[in-house]
Amino acid sequence: MNRKRVAGMAGVAAACVLLALAGHILSEEKNGIVTDAGGNEIARLMYGSQTDDNQMDGNRTVRYDCADGYEAYIDLACREAAEILCERKGIREEEAFRMLVEEEMTIQTAFRSDVMEGLLDVCGEGRMPSGVLATERAAAVGDTKGHVLACYSHSAEDSSRNYVTYPTYAGSTIKSLSVYGPAIEDDIICWSDLYLDSPYWRTVNADGEEEVWPVNTGSYTDKMWTVQEALKKSNNAIAVKVLKDYGVGNSCRFLREKFGLKTEVEERAVFDGKEDDVLSHIALGYLAAGITMRDLLGAYQPFANGGVYTPMHAVTAIQTGDGKECYQEEFKATQVFSPETAFVMNRMLKTVVEKDGTGEAAFIEGLDICGKTGTSDESRDNWFVGMTPEYVCAVWYGLPGAGMKNESPAVFREIMARVEHHEGLEYQKSENVVEVAYCEKTGLLANEFCKEQKAGYYKKQNMLEECDCR
Numbered sequence: 001m002n003r004k005r006v007a008g009m010a011g012v013a014a015a016c017v018l019l020a021l022a023g024h025i026l027s028e029e030k031n032g033i034v035t036d037a038g039g040n041e042i043a044r045l046m047y048g049s050q051t052d053d054n055q056m057d058g059n060r061t062v063r064y065d066c067a068d069g070y071e072a073y074i075d076l077a078c079r080e081a082a083e084i085l086c087e088r089k090g091i092r093e094e095e096a097f098r099m100l101v102e103e104e105m106t107i108q109t110a111f112r113s114d115v116m117e118g119l120l121d122v123c124g125e126g127r128m129p130s131g132v133l134a135t136e137r138a139a140a141v142g143d144t145k146g147h148v149l150a151c152y153s154h155s156a157e158d159s160s161r162n163y164v165t166y167p168t169y170a171g172s173t174i175k176s177l178s179v180y181g182p183a184i185e186d187d188i189i190c191w192s193d194l195y196l197d198s199p200y201w202r203t204v205n206a207d208g209e210e211e212v213w214p215v216n217t218g219s220y221t222d223k224m225w226t227v228q229e230a231l232k233k234s235n236n237a238i239a240v241k242v243l244k245d246y247g248v249g250n251s252c253r254f255l256r257e258k259f260g261l262k263t264e265v266e267e268r269a270v271f272d273g274k275e276d277d278v279l280s281h282i283a284l285g286y287l288a289a290g291i292t293m294r295d296l297l298g299a300y301q302p303f304a305n306g307g308v309y310t311p312m313h314a315v316t317a318i319q320t321g322d323g324k325e326c327y328q329e330e331f332k333a334t335q336v337f338s339p340e341t342a343f344v345m346n347r348m349l350k351t352v353v354e355k356d357g358t359g360e361a362a363f364i365e366g367l368d369i370c371g372k373t374g375t376s377d378e379s380r381d382n383w384f385v386g387m388t389p390e391y392v393c394a395v396w397y398g399l400p401g402a403g404m405k406n407e408s409p410a411v412f413r414e415i416m417a418r419v420e421h422h423e424g425l426e427y428q429k430s431e432n433v434v435e436v437a438y439c440e441k442t443g444l445l446a447n448e449f450c451k452e453q454k455a456g457y458y459k460k461q462n463m464l465e466e467c468d469c470r
């Protein structure tokens with residue numbers, strides 16, 4: 001298994017408060033503005049001075065002022081706005097930053113201060129619940145239409161790092177995207193298909209001891225598990241086996257084409273006939289290029305909204321100082337899963353937060369919560385990505401070497417408990433999905449003789465055969 005930390009990924013988030021700018025003679029009085037969803041100012045962009053911290057050598061800088069804790073969001077919005085200007089005007093990033101100030105532009109965002117205050121209350125300095133005191137941590141809340149409503153990031157390692165856009169390992173949160181979602185989409189698996197909980201590899205090491213891979217959090221039961229149970233308890237061996245059945249190359253393509261994730265290293269390995277070398281990358285969340293919180297948040301939206309993916313973004317419009325519309329958001333929504341697959345996955349992800357699921361601590365009475373946990377080796381990454389019919393929310397923290405329980409589901413619960421939820425909202429269902437009883441012994445459609453039965457959700461087009469218990 002690849003245990004190396006993702007290397008060479010910095011550079012995504014450079015200076016947080018100071019945005020680089022090539023040397024120009026600039027007016028000191030001008031300001032760009034960032035507003036929230038209601039048009040209220042939440043940050044002011046201005047020229048920095050030569051003495052500001054983090055200034056790039058020899059360059060003037062653009063900096064911003066905002067409330068404490070809002071930095072990650074303002075950084076996200078400014079970089080997005082600069083990217084938009086670069087694309088539209090064919091200019092470089094530092095010129096775009098200068099233009100935002102010089103032309104006194106207004107960047108309108110989807111920011112919601114009520115959501116942000118809830119987030120800060122939980123994730124702010126020294127306020128993480130459940131004893132989590134990670135110096136490296138972040139959280140983000142989005143709606144189900146691609147808008148980042150609020151986000152927070154804190155890094156003691158590098159104060160300019162924004163973990164919302166900084167790649168880390170996804171751990172098991174990737175299983176829904178790389179294994180179970182696509183395999184259900186292609187009718188390779190269904191809710192109660194049975195897989196043996198046993199290692200994918202058994203080898204004998206130099207000392208004559210047996211080694212097994214992958215390692216599960218618990219010991220192997222050597223029993224048949226349903227796919228749903230494997231997701232609920234985040235069984236690594238079964239994720240690998242389902243991935244092999246679906247196809248490693250297919251999964252790489254799915255992640256790249258549907259979510260824009262970087263899978264070059266993995267696709268190269270598959271091409272070279274070495275797909276088993278990258279099983280942990282795809283099935284267990286160790287993609288060589290990593291994944292950002294923004295991308296992970298976006299990729300979970302389809303499980304809340306009937307299968308539609310919109311890249312997560314903060315900026316909704318940009319205007320120049322004289323009020324001219326410079327940019328209006330265009331929705332780039334795509335149907336990445338069928339409504340049937342999205343709903344079956346949604347119901348499976350709901351079982352993760354039920355009793356004995358890895359995300360049990362995310363449960364909130366009266367809210368229909370779904371989600372998935374993820375951890376990487378030695379607690380370097382601790383994830384929970386969850387949803388309600390109204391929101392998607394990702395929580396991450398790093399505690400390298402701690403080897404402690406992942407507390408992110410509890411952090412998610414604390415955040416969601418502070419956010420306003422509209423009553424009567426439901427996930428998008430599908431008429432082509434039915435809830436039926438399956439036989440626990442065979443995983444097939446239960447008949448009157450099947451002694452132990454449980455309910456599962458199935459696509460009509462991939463319906464179970466009847467069990468032969470008599």
Ligand SMILES: [Zn+2]
Nearest residue numbers: 439450467469
């Ligand atoms: Zn039966």
